Amino acid sequence: MTRELKALGLAVALSVGMAASAPAADVKMMTGPQGGSWIPLGGQLKDMWEKSIPGLAVQAAPGAGIANVRAVQEGKADIGFGNSISTVDAVAGKAPFNKPHDNVCNVATLYPQYYQLVVNADSGVDKIKDLKGKSITTQQRGNTGELITRQILEVNGIKYSDVKVSFVGYTDSVNQMKDGHAVAFGLGTTIPAGSIMDLAAGRDIKMVDQSDSIAGMKKLNPGYNLITIPKGTYPKQDKDVHVIGYATHIVVSCKLPADMVYTMTKAISTHTKDLATVAKAIGGLDPKGMAIDIGVPFHPGAAKFYKEAGITVQSH
Numbered sequence: 001m002t003r004e005l006k007a008l009g010l011a012v013a014l015s016v017g018m019a020a021s022a023p024a025a026d027v028k029m030m031t032g033p034q035g036g037s038w039i040p041l042g043g044q045l046k047d048m049w050e051k052s053i054p055g056l057a058v059q060a061a062p063g064a065g066i067a068n069v070r071a072v073q074e075g076k077a078d079i080g081f082g083n084s085i086s087t088v089d090a091v092a093g094k095a096p097f098n099k100p101h102d103n104v105c106n107v108a109t110l111y112p113q114y115y116q117l118v119v120n121a122d123s124g125v126d127k128i129k130d131l132k133g134k135s136i137t138t139q140q141r142g143n144t145g146e147l148i149t150r151q152i153l154e155v156n157g158i159k160y161s162d163v164k165v166s167f168v169g170y171t172d173s174v175n176q177m178k179d180g181h182a183v184a185f186g187l188g189t190t191i192p193a194g195s196i197m198d199l200a201a202g203r204d205i206k207m208v209d210q211s212d213s214i215a216g217m218k219k220l221n222p223g224y225n226l227i228t229i230p231k232g233t234y235p236k237q238d239k240d241v242h243v244i245g246y247a248t249h250i251v252v253s254c255k256l257p258a259d260m261v262y263t264m265t266k267a268i269s270t271h272t273k274d275l276a277t278v279a280k281a282i283g284g285l286d287p288k289g290m291a292i293d294i295g296v297p298f299h300p301g302a303a304k305f306y307k308e309a310g311i312t313v314q315s316h
Helices: 003-021 038-052 065-073 084-092 144-154 170-178 194-202 211-220 258-270 280-284 300-308
Strands: 025-030 056-061 079-083 104-120 135-138 164-167 184-189 205-207 225-229 241-253
Touching: 025 038, 025 065, 038 056, 038 079, 038 258, 065 079, 065 084, 065 104, 065 144, 065 241, 079 084, 084 104, 084 144, 084 241, 104 144, 104 194, 104 225, 104 258, 104 280, 104 300, 135 144, 135 170, 144 184, 144 211, 144 241, 164 170, 170 184, 170 194, 184 194, 194 205, 211 225, 211 241, 241 258, 258 300
Parallel strands: 025 056, 025 079, 135 164, 135 184
Antiparallel strands: 079 241, 104 184, 104 205, 104 241, 225 241
16 A cells, blocks of 8 residues: 555544544524514424434524525525415515525424414504504514514505504513503414513403405415414403414525434424423424425425325425
C-alpha cells in the first residue's frame, strides 16, 4: 500500500469516527405566538424528538403560521407549525406568498383549528356585519388568525379601513377587550382558548357564529370548513357555535434527511397521549388522521412511515 493510500485510509477512518460521535443535527423549529398552544406543543415535540433521535438538538422559537412556512422555504427554519389553508397557498404561490414554495413538505396533520371571534356581551354585536365602525383586535400581521380576520370581514363587506383594528398578541388583545378599547377579538387556535378563558374571567363574553360566512370563505380558499364549538366550551355559552375551521400540521424542509423525518413522524404517532396534554384533540389521532391529504406533498420520510401503516400519500 502506498503512502498516499495509507493517508487516505486514515483520513476516511477519522472522518467516519468523528461523524459517529458528532450530534445528529441541530435543527430550528418555529412554533407560535405567546399565549397560544403551539409553544407548549413545540416543547413536547422537541423533547420527544431529541429522545427518539440520538444527538438531535432542536432549537424552538416563537413564530406564526404564515411566517413559519416562509422561514422553512428560505432555509431560516427546518421545522414549523403550519395551518393547512395558508400552507396550501404557499405551495401554490398565492397571496400572501410571492412565489411557489417548493421546499415545504408535510409531516402530519395534528388537530383542527378554530377561527374564533369573541365579543364583549354588552357590545351590541350579534353578527360579523355589526362590526363595521367598531374597534377590533386580532393577531399580528403574518399570522394566520390575522389573515382570516381580514378575509371574514371582507366577505361580509367590511374592509380594515371600515374598522379600527389593532394587530397585537393574545395578552394585549385580552387587555384591550377587558378595558373596553376593543369590542371584538379574532384569533385562530384550539378550544377552549386560554386567552378567551382569561377574558371570560373578567368580562361577560359572546362567541359570534360564522355560518353565514362559510360560502364566501370557501371561495377564497377551499380548505376552509364549518366546524362546531360545542356549547359549554366557554362560560355562559349555552348553544353550539359554528365557526370557520382548518387544520394545524407540521411542515419541514424537504431537504431534511428521510430517516430523521421518518423517526419524527413515528414519534408523533406513538406519543399522541403526551401531546394531548397540551391539545386535547390529539388524543384520538392515528396514522390515518395524520396522513389526511390537505394539498401539501409529504416528505419522503413521512411517506415511508405512512406506507408501513398501509397508507399511500403523495410525497415530494
